[in-house]
Amino acid sequence: MSELEAIYAIWLREFRVYLREKERAISSIVSPLLWLFAFGTGLGASVAIAGVNYQLFIFPGIIAMTLMFTSIFYGMYVIWDRKLDFLKEVLVAPLSRRDVFLGKMLGGVTDAMIQAAVLLMLAGVLGIPVTSYGALMALPAMLLITVCMTSIGLFFGAVFSSFESFQLVMQFVLWPMFFFSGALFPLENLPGWLASLTYFDPLTYGVDAMRGVMLGMGKMPFEIDLLVLGVFTLVTLWMGASAFERMGKI
Amino acid sequence: MDAVIVDKLEKKFNGFTAVDKISFSMKRGELFGLLGPNGAGKSTTIYMLTTLLKPTSGSATVNGFDIRTDSEAVRKSIGIVFQDPTVDIRLTAYDNLDIHGRLYGMSGQKRKERIKEVLDLVELGEWKDKMVRTFSGGMRRRLEIARGLLHTPEVLFLDEPTLGLDPQTRRHIWQYIEKLRKGGIAMMLTTHYLEEADYLCDRVAIIDRGRIKALDTPRSLKGIIGGNIIRIEAREPQKLAEMLKKSGFCKAPKVDGAVVSFDVKEGGKLVPKIMEAASKAGIEIENIEMRLPSLEDVFIHYTGTSIRAEKSAGGGMMMGRRAHGF
């Protein structure tokens, strides 16, 4: 019970900060809209994929992108937290590192889900026909994506002590993870070796699940997508929690 | 049971010994001081006692709990005011305290009452809904003290609570600390301000390069030096120094500008005699002062250096450490 309260306290702190830092929230909604507009409208005029307007095709991918980058940046923010010493106060409180991790993780998931929900609601305004059934069914996939990505972000945040190392991770892990997830283009046309690599990308399953329930264009069964994504999520949760347990003072 | 018992506690950073097998204990209700220059190992000691750092060897208990095997129980019993403020500038003062209370499992009503109490103690009641970003350094430190006290800890650690504050704010913080002492809480305070250790602490450990050089009440520590220190201001300090040596008042007076100083066994009897001898020799004395030794003198006695000199020399090193971000 008291453990839940402590996790709640950590979450609450993150949430209050989120409410006060409106710039972060606004920019994370504006940039996906920009992507939708630039790619969807710009390319959409001349490109259609599997008979579907391109803007429609990438809509689930853009939501996945929002979830992914909001979550990852949130997690990496821990580096900043440590530099500014905010974390010390939490680390000296009577709760386990695992609970600190869980509270933080839930804080990141909340931020990302709020942003994705705003995008989903804007679908109608943008003329993207997503049924409320489709949106509702997409929720579990969205949730898994953000838990998985926040955990990855927190893992890197706990392991690294500088933003320079973050740049490297960004170049060699995060961008490839995003580009080869099928968020922006179908994966069928990739060369064989690259196509098989995409099976090791958790985002692939997230995007496929969302596209499946929203547009009926899934390559794999929805349940399989969720199952594989779930396994990835468990692994990253474990990685994040153990990185927090090992994290040194400050 | 003592509030803190430290037994041969040691911390090495890649072969460099920051804390060198120190042992001491701190009683309940005591205000215990760790006095030492920059880099002496004060913060490292506090970090180990508050379970943020694992010791390389040795052991310690806080409030009866082992810092190595029972760290959660230790953390429940302590409050800490960090050297560099850790209050969250992105939140209001109230929110900072509210979250802290929740982290320590304080229930709603009790938390609210206690937040009001500690805010009043540090006189931040009117500021409770302001963002900490807008607070001055002194206000942040006061908020940090309030937060350290919120959950009524058994032992409070204060790591340089007045570092970098103006003299007025420092006095203010001393007042809070005195108020707390009356409340009976055990406190461990680190400082490199001699007056602070002297004025506040029941007992002081002088720590230098990771070792405890002396540990006693400020009064007894000063008693070790014994006698008095005499300080004379004169127009012709050199001439005065010569005269003092010749007349056998002292062996080696120190001349610093217009001031001649030296220590003696019993100053009281000597002062009139010096005055007389000086007027006979035609040396005009502008001011004569006799004082008991200060902790500064004790510090020099034990470490061979002045804490002030060390301080300015150590500043750069400290900055370097910060810049590398631990």
Ligand SMILES: Nc1ncnc2c1ncn2[C@@H]1O[C@H](COP(=O)(O)OP(=O)(O)OP(=O)(O)O)[C@@H](O)[C@H]1O
């Ligand atoms: N994480 C670390 N890695 C390496 N060396 C460290 C680390 N933390 C402290 N040190 C070194 O250990 C020594 C003691 O540091 P500590 O911070 O305990 O000193 P201090 O007495 O608190 O000094 P100050 O008055 O500057 O706060 C210093 O020489 C410092 O450089």
Ligand SMILES: [Mg+2]
């Ligand atoms: Mg220190």
